[in-house]
Amino acid sequence: MSINHTLKTQLVTPAHVQQEVKLAQRNLANSAPKENATSEKGTDVKLSALTQQIKADDSRDINLDRVEKIKDAIRNGELKMDYEKIAQVLMQNILDDR
Incomplete structure (x- = not known):
């Protein structure tokens, strides 16, 4: 058994270089x-x-004054959360969707 030394070798180019x-x-x-x-x-x-009417509608669904008050309360660490009320509303929404 012999090894064939006559084959020429070629450099292998990495895939990322080929992609670039x-x-x-x-x-x-x-x-x-x-x-x-x-x-x-x-x-x-x-x-x-x-x-066109929807596009021209300037009314807002968000009470920006209330949002600012909530942001200020969060910044000042004064925001009080009523977790039971939140849980009740979430449960009510789930039951209403059925």
């Missing part, structure tokens, strides 16, 4: 100026009356 090369080539191809680039016209979209 492919990514660089792809970026170069994407950044090259396109010769046949045409400008596309935008699509004309008309919103329904309800959608």
Whole structure:
């Protein structure tokens, strides 16, 4: 039995280097100026009356004054939590959803 020494060995390139090369080539191809680039016209979209009303609605579902008071209470360590009330409301919501 003999070992064949005539085969040439090649360097192995790590996978991450191969990926970086492919990514660089792809970026170069994407950044090259396109010769046949045409400008596309935008699509004309008309919103329904309800959608326009919702979009124009300035009312807020959040009481910002109350939120600020709660933030201040948290910062000052004055926020008192009623855990039993929270648990009751959560349980009630679960039962209502059934």
